[in-house]
Amino acid sequence: MAELKLPELAEGVNEAVVSFWHFKEGDSIKEGDEIVEMATDKAAFNVPCNFSGILKKKVAQEGDTVKVGQALAIIE
Amino acid sequence: MRYIDLGVSDYKEAYRFQRDILEQVADRTSGNTLIITEHKSVITIGRKGSDKNVFKAGGIEVLNIDRGGDVTYHGPGQLIAYPIFKLENEARDMHGFLRFLEEVGINFLSKYGIEAEARPGLRGVWVKDEKIGSIGIGIKKWVTYHGMAININLDLKPFSFIKPCGIDGVKITSLKVLLKERVDIEDAKLKLRDSFKEIPVLAEAACKRQ
Numbered sequence: 001m002a003e004l005k006l007p008e009l010a011e012g013v014n015e016a017v018v019s020f021w022h023f024k025e026g027d028s029i030k031e032g033d034e035i036v037e038m039a040t041d042k043a044a045f046n047v048p049c050n051f052s053g054i055l056k057k058k059v060a061q062e063g064d065t066v067k068v069g070q071a072l073a074i075i076e
Numbered sequence: 077m078r079y080i081d082l083g084v085s086d087y088k089e090a091y092r093f094q095r096d097i098l099e100q101v102a103d104r105t106s107g108n109t110l111i112i113t114e115h116k117s118v119i120t121i122g123r124k125g126s127d128k129n130v131f132k133a134g135g136i137e138v139l140n141i142d143r144g145g146d147v148t149y150h151g152p153g154q155l156i157a158y159p160i161f162k163l164e165n166e167a168r169d170m171h172g173f174l175r176f177l178e179e180v181g182i183n184f185l186s187k188y189g190i191e192a193e194a195r196p197g198l199r200g201v202w203v204k205d206e207k208i209g210s211i212g213i214g215i216k217k218w219v220t221y222h223g224m225a226i227n228i229n230l231d232l233k234p235f236s237f238i239k240p241c242g243i244d245g246v247k248i249t250s251l252k253v254l255l256k257e258r259v260d261i262e263d264a265k266l267k268l269r270d271s272f273k274e275i276p277v278l279a280e281a282a283c284k285r286q
Binding site (some may be wrong): 017038041 | 122123124142144145169170171172173174199211212213214215216217222226
């Protein structure tokens, strides 16, 4: 089981908002798949998953603010 | 840097084109590519936006799109720059890329003798207290899309239909208004392309400025 965390996006940017998920819970994810779109004030960013597995749980929901380093999803 | 001039384009067609180029740049079958175009009239709402910021559409199509930022208007006479650039190593800084776009816009306007600036806390390119350039990007596979719009000879009236960028009381201007004459759009495209060549992605000065 592994946590997909919000990576460093930019200097001085500590958080981003979940725009939407590209996958559902239960979907299988391949390494490199972009799994969720996040937004800061003027940028929309797709977060790639750095391992393969099943999307077990979305820790953050659409509209939630997530801090850099916090979990977005649990992949099993 | 590859340069593609799309002429006057439909927003959705140009969007699909950007995404095709993005795949090429992501898998390295193509190098960094700058697309320049003018759009047929359209109002677009970014991920930070709300349709509450569109007071009336005035017959103009309204689209929700996958860039950062709020609502804006595009139409003929406005130059759109879509840099489809792969961000690698230290350039993997989304907001550094936004600052890069602001520097490009400032460099472009200086070619017309206009002194423009970036304003702390607000994105975009400003001349005094008026906004001339708007910025909003998307990133997939660490490749940028969407980009910057600079008002050249654009009819500014449709900006009164919206709350541009979601900012209260923002005033919008154009190069034509500032220079008090119509600007050769083909020449402006080449100047804008040159500015993209002259400003390094993540210029050191731009990084320090924040």
